[in-house]
Amino acid sequence: VQLVESGGALVQPGGSLRLSCAASGFTVSNDFMTWVRQAPGKGLEWVSVIYSGSSTYYSDSVKDRFIISRDTSKNTVYLHMNSLRVEDTAVYFCARDLGGQDEVWGQGTLVIVSS
Amino acid sequence: QTVVTQEPSFSVSPGGTVTLTCALRSGSVSATSYPNWYQQTPGQAPRRLIYSTNIRSSGVPDRFSGSILGNKAALTITGAQAEDESDYYCVLYMGSGFWVFGGGTKLTVL
Numbered sequence: 001v002q003l004v005e006s007g008g009a010l011v012q013p014g015g016s017l018r019l020s021c022a023a024s025g026f027t028v029s030n031d032f033m034t035w036v037r038q039a040p041g042k043g044l045e046w047v048s049v050i051y052s053g054s055s056t057y058y059s060d061s062v063k064d065r066f067i068i069s070r071d072t073s074k075n076t077v078y079l080h081m082n083s084l085r086v087e088d089t090a091v092y093f094c095a096r097d098l099g100g101q102d103e104v105w106g107q108g109t110l111v112i113v114s115s
Numbered sequence: 116q117t118v119v120t121q122e123p124s125f126s127v128s129p130g131g132t133v134t135l136t137c138a139l140r141s142g143s144v145s146a147t148s149y150p151n152w153y154q155q156t157p158g159q160a161p162r163r164l165i166y167s168t169n170i171r172s173s174g175v176p177d178r179f180s181g182s183i184l185g186n187k188a189a190l191t192i193t194g195a196q197a198e199d200e201s202d203y204y205c206v207l208y209m210g211s212g213f214w215v216f217g218g219g220t221k222l223t224v225l
Contacts, residue, residue, distance in 0.1 A: 034214070036216075043202075043204060043216060043217070043218045044153070044155075044161065044204050044219070045216060046215060049212055049214075055212065057211070059213075093160060098206070099151050099167070099206065099208060099214065100166065101166070101170075103163055103166065103172075105160045105163075107160050108160055
């Protein structure tokens, strides 16, 4: 069971980016998948979740700017990030089954929002 | 505004016992908050120690234990070792699909 995040990059404020979380060893559509971020030198912040039934939820800090989705054919979860702000700079982790017995985290991907 | 609060820092002597706590700014932590505890060293992904209040994740030494103390979740390290020096985070389920992490505790072993 493994999660591999990718897509992190340097982007200008107001720009967009799509992060990917490729899963192996399990099927993403059978579990709930979560994105968590960590700004440099700061704590962990819950960002978004997609449930097996396709319900999605977002933190107030990213609501209306980020969209979580999944592609079952690629067994991958995405985080579409729009209207990026300097304060979105962080390492973004994806996690399977946050808080549950089968929880697994990826190693993270770095997003830097700067002009 | 920090909804879930943890001690910013704590210190313990090698071999000693320390209890870190995780509280709600308003309200009580209970089993239905499904408290989880994580250990994180710089540059690494978090390592989950405890889930559902008091269940140790696979491979976690039994010197780590979780509980509810009063109206808070607690992580106790009994017989602290040098390698336990790390940042510790709790996360609580707030309902309606939302989880919130605490601000983290920096534990020093000296």
